[in-house]
Amino acid sequence: MPSLPKASVIIVNWNGLKLLPDCLSSLRAQTVKDFEIILVDNGSADGSAAYVKENYPSVRLLEAGENLGFAKGNNVGAKAAEGDVLVLLNNDTAVEPDWLEKLLAPLERDPSIGAAGSKLIYFDDKEEINSVGTFVSVLGFSGSVGDGMPRAAYAAEQEVFAACGGALAIRRKLYLEVGGLYEPFFMYEDDVDLGWKVWNAGLRVVLAPDSIVYHKYSRTQKPYKYYFMTRNKLWCAWKNARTRDLLFLMPASVAFSKALFLAFLCTLKFENAKQVARGLIDGLKSLPAREPARNSLASRHYLGVRDSLAAAFRKSGKHFS
Secondary structure, eight states: OOOOOOEEEEEEESSOGGGHHHHHHHHHTOSOOSEEEEEEEOSOSSSHHHHHHHHOTTSEEEEOSSOOHHHHHHHHHHHHOOSSEEEEEOSSEEEOTTHHHHHHHHHHHOTTEEEEEEEEEETTOTTBEEESOEEEBTTSOEEESSTTOBTTSSOSOEEOSBOOTTEEEEEHHHHHHTTSSOGGGOSSSHHHHHHHHHHHTTOEEEEEEEEEEEEOOOOSOOHHHHHHHHHHHHHHHHHHSOHHHHHHHHHHHHHHHHHHHHHHHHTTOHHHHHHHHHHHHHHHHTOOOOOOOSSOOGGGGSBOHHHHHHHHHHHHHHHHO
């Protein structure tokens, strides 16, 4: 078996003490041994840092002293990392013993692959997929690929628009060259942005289907999520899409957000509607600088109209139940 690149597993933590035992103990059991664990603690007040120091002294603990958010927290970890490959892992996960070995394998095998993502399974139902990646629709929205499908689905390695930020590997040099995660996002859509930047650099993103992660995903959508998701979807397309693609992506994204706003009003979800409206206004008022695509392969991976409508129908159950 070819030697695998040394990896740096980065975990961003904010008041996640109750989540850390499952996550860190599963990392101790990995078949790959040549990797480091970096935990960036975003000013937790629940004793997380003390717990890690006492129980996992081999973990490199970076104490930020404040909540930097997911994107900046990972960037802090990336700058301190020593591995050739960065692995971003949520703290609300537990991983199979060969998770890291299977995740690193595509990057070792094929230099055209810039990033790889794990198959995330619901922690509370280990026969149901949470995500195998993220799609971007021509109708202006994004979402998880494979959500709700049986575990056995998506059994083959395949290209995806973006790897789920809950568990992905990316070449460290590439991560730094594309600027890492976009810090103004704070949270949500940062993994879509990262995948887009990998494709724009002329490299590929794939699913590593045998790299299994169990995710303690909250199936309840908090209203504040809709602010960040609405705003950041606009920013993501504006930053990364080719100019000719913006002619349909930006109007579609605005139209989708307006439709979501009206749907929440009609279903009496007023706080959700408010957050969508705020996200749309703030997103359009403060569009970020464009990052022109150099060798973009992203456009061939947009989800088409028919598949987008099917995805929107499936997603409606999550948002309006």
